[in-house]
Amino acid sequence: MTKQTHAFQAEVKQILHLVTHSLYSNKEIFLRELVSNASDACDKLRFEALDNAALYEDAPNLEVRVTFDVAAKTLTIRDNGVGMSAEEAASHLGTIAKSGTREFMARLEGEQKKDANLIGQFGVGFYSGFIVADRITVETRRAGLPPEQGVRWSSEGTGEYELETITRAERGTDVILHLRDDEADEFLKTWRLKSIVGKYSDHISLPILMRKEQWDAEKSQQVLTDEWETVNKAAALWARPKSEVTDAQYQEFYKQISYDSEPPLAYTHNRVEGRSEYTQLLYIPAKAPFDLWNRDKRGGVKLYVKRVFIMDDAEALMPVYLRFVKGVIDSADLPLNVSRELLQESRDVKAIREGCTKRVLGMLESLADSESADDKTKYQTFWNEFGAVLKEGIGEDHANRDRLAKLYRFASTHADEGVSFADYVQRMKEGQDTIYVITADSLAAAKASPQLEIFRKKGIEVLLLVDRVDEWMLSHLYEFEGHALQSVAKGAVDLGKLQDEEEKKQAEATAEAFKPTLERLKAALKDRAKDVRTTTRLVDSPACIVVEDGDMSAHLARLLKQAGQGAPSTQPILEVNAEHALVRRLAGDDARFDDLAHILFDQALLAEGGQLDDPAAYVQRVTRLLSA
Ligand code: ADP
Numbered sequence: 001m002t003k004q005t006h007a008f009q010a011e012v013k014q015i016l017h018l019v020t021h022s023l024y025s026n027k028e029i030f031l032r033e034l035v036s037n038a039s040d041a042c043d044k045l046r047f048e049a050l051d052n053a054a055l056y057e058d059a060p061n062l063e064v065r066v067t068f069d070v071a072a073k074t075l076t077i078r079d080n081g082v083g084m085s086a087e088e089a090a091s092h093l094g095t096i097a098k099s100g101t102r103e104f105m106a107r108l109e110g111e112q113k114k115d116a117n118l119i120g121q122f123g124v125g126f127y128s129g130f131i132v133a134d135r136i137t138v139e140t141r142r143a144g145l146p147p148e149q150g151v152r153w154s155s156e157g158t159g160e161y162e163l164e165t166i167t168r169a170e171r172g173t174d175v176i177l178h179l180r181d182d183e184a185d186e187f188l189k190t191w192r193l194k195s196i197v198g199k200y201s202d203h204i205s206l207p208i209l210m211r212k213e214q215w216d217a218e219k220s221q222q223v224l225t226d227e228w229e230t231v232n233k234a235a236a237l238w239a240r241p242k243s244e245v246t247d248a249q250y251q252e253f254y255k256q257i258s259y260d261s262e263p264p265l266a267y268t269h270n271r272v273e274g275r276s277e278y279t280q281l282l283y284i285p286a287k288a289p290f291d292l293w294n295r296d297k298r299g300g301v302k303l304y305v306k307r308v309f310i311m312d313d314a315e316a317l318m319p320v321y322l323r324f325v326k327g328v329i330d331s332a333d334l335p336l337n338v339s340r341e342l343l344q345e346s347r348d349v350k351a352i353r354e355g356c357t358k359r360v361l362g363m364l365e366s367l368a369d370s371e372s373a374d375d376k377t378k379y380q381t382f383w384n385e386f387g388a389v390l391k392e393g394i395g396e397d398h399a400n401r402d403r404l405a406k407l408y409r410f411a412s413t414h415a416d417e418g419v420s421f422a423d424y425v426q427r428m429k430e431g432q433d434t435i436y437v438i439t440a441d442s443l444a445a446a447k448a449s450p451q452l453e454i455f456r457k458k459g460i461e462v463l464l465l466v467d468r469v470d471e472w473m474l475s476h477l478y479e480f481e482g483h484a485l486q487s488v489a490k491g492a493v494d495l496g497k498l499q500d501e502e503e504k505k506q507a508e509a510t511a512e513a514f515k516p517t518l519e520r521l522k523a524a525l526k527d528r529a530k531d532v533r534t535t536t537r538l539v540d541s542p543a544c545i546v547v548e549d550g551d552m553s554a555h556l557a558r559l560l561k562q563a564g565q566g567a568p569s570t571q572p573i574l575e576v577n578a579e580h581a582l583v584r585r586l587a588g589d590d591a592r593f594d595d596l597a598h599i600l601f602d603q604a605l606l607a608e609g610g611q612l613d614d615p616a617a618y619v620q621r622v623t624r625l626l627s628a
Pocket of ligand 1: 033079081082083092126127173
């Protein structure tokens with residue numbers, strides 16, 4: 001193939017424009033990204049060679065070399081990994097496969113500091129070379145292809161790139177950065193490059209080699225020799241004993257695998273021996289990624305077998321509800337050629353998943369139960385970011401139900417956040433044995449619910465459940481330590497021992513007197529309400545809507561409707577407050593009875609966030625009443 005010019009995909013052009021014009025801080029991370037690509041390429045080769053040892057071409061020692069040429073102002077990152085064919089070079093370096101480009105741009109636009117660190121998070125690390133280079137040349141050959149099928153890819157990082165065939169004896173890739181004049185001084189120095197490698201790439205398990213420097217007395221300066229030295233530790237961080245790893249190293253490693261600019265909330269590092277032998281290094285992030293809710297998103301845990309990288313995002317290692325956890329599992333028992341399918345079935349993997357789940361729950365418990373205010377704040381941060389995901393666990397992980405329920409936090413009529421079931425139980429009134437909850441679309445809507453009135457009056461706490469996942473959670477969580485969970489919007493309210501005798505008698509008398517009116521109400525609303533009954537749950541409101549115990553809550557029915565799924569249309573029950581002035585007026589107002597009855601019903605619907613089937617009819621009725 002003679003030299004051909006190709007245009008970049010539109011997204012790549014946008015990324016390049018941002019990279020070359022907007023990233024000012026942390027420029028040095030380009031080296032981390034390119035070394036990380038080089039190391040990935042070696043991991044890929046090792047993996048492919050498990051089935052085809054010929055790919056090693058008699059050079060099985062995988063390594064990365066960093067060299068520079070001061071006169072030519074070039075910096076080269078060379079690896080003897082898997083390399084790229086011409087098609088691969090065009091697709092991997094000319095297009096962006098992953099989604100998320102738009103989020104990346106939006107983040108950068110909002111970001112004050114224009115932190116180059118962000119770039120790795122979005123799977124476009126290669127382009128970070130253009131932060132410091134005004135031309136990048138990539139020379140590469142795919143392992144297994146003949147030397148004549150080498151490729152040279154070259155671009156100035158604007159609209160297009162060139163591709164041509166070259167002859168290349170060695171497999172693998174050279175990424176040659178032609179540094180901008182103003183960057184050359186900073187980066188073409190051994191000590192500077194070594195310190196960047198030490199900072200970001202120490203944990204890479206391959207050796208990263210650089211030429212040794214020597215003092216030349218005649219020239220009175222350092223000069224490069226022909227000898228090579230390894231400039232990183234070249235030992236996987238998780239394989240080192242805990243005592244030899246500093247907190248700063250754990251934090252740096254987290255940044256590398258998560259691309260999160262914030263430090264993690266907590267981490268845990270252990271060697272597990274027993275039925276299954278493995279090392280786990282797991283982190284809990286402080287911030288939810290933009291794609292947390294993406295159903296196809298895989299987990300954040302990388303799988304290694306005896307230090308050999310096997311796969312990213314090994315979802316079988318973590319339950320779905322812990323998909324926010326990042327880290328590494330290195331197994332001593334699994335076969336090296338394990339596939340995703342095999343992982344799903346393996347008993348060893350099941351043991352690892354259970355072990356990791358316990359560890360993560362343990363980490364969360366120690367934050368949640370800690371005496372330290374700092375830890376408590378951390379737990380609240382965690383809960384705000386990931387609480388809704390953790391709630392999925394109650395239906396997915398029966399073995400850990402009790403531990404999970406203890407970790408949950410809610411808003412309540414007593415506090416806007418941070419209420420645990422245990423807190424609630426501790427505050428229960430004398431004679432109360434039920435945990436009262438209400439679900440709604442928002443905290444404001446929950447707080448305004450007429451169903452809460454009697455509970456407020458009596459000072460009984462109600463948990464306000466306003467996450468979308470809460471309805472689902474309630475269908476799996478019926479009780480906490482023997483106390484049943486009861487929705488205050490379902491069924492007849494029975495305050496049991498919490499209601500005093502005097503009140504009960506009074507309520508019964510009022511209900512008795514109201515009976516004839518109640519019958520008329522039932523008749524007037526027979527097409528809309530399953531039943532009409534008097535209630536003691538209301539204090540200030542004339543009426544409210546409730547559903548029968550076994551029926552779907554009005555809130556859930558609305559959620560399903562919004563999601564485009566059909567919901568069974570069951571008629572609600574109207575409960576009226578016979579003591580309320582508006583309700584008392586019904587009895588003596590034959591002329592307007594029908595209008596008042598429907599308005600009562602419509603207003604109860606509106607009050608709990610519902611929609612009217614026929615808003616025009618409602619408006620007409622109100623208008624008639626007001627103008628009478
Ligand atoms: P990411 O590494 O997150 O996929 P990059 O923009 O850094 O995104 O790289 C794009 C792709 O280019 C990589 O996925 C890989 O297929 C290919 N690539 C980059 N560098 C190398 C290399 N040194 N050797 C082989 N392939 C590479």
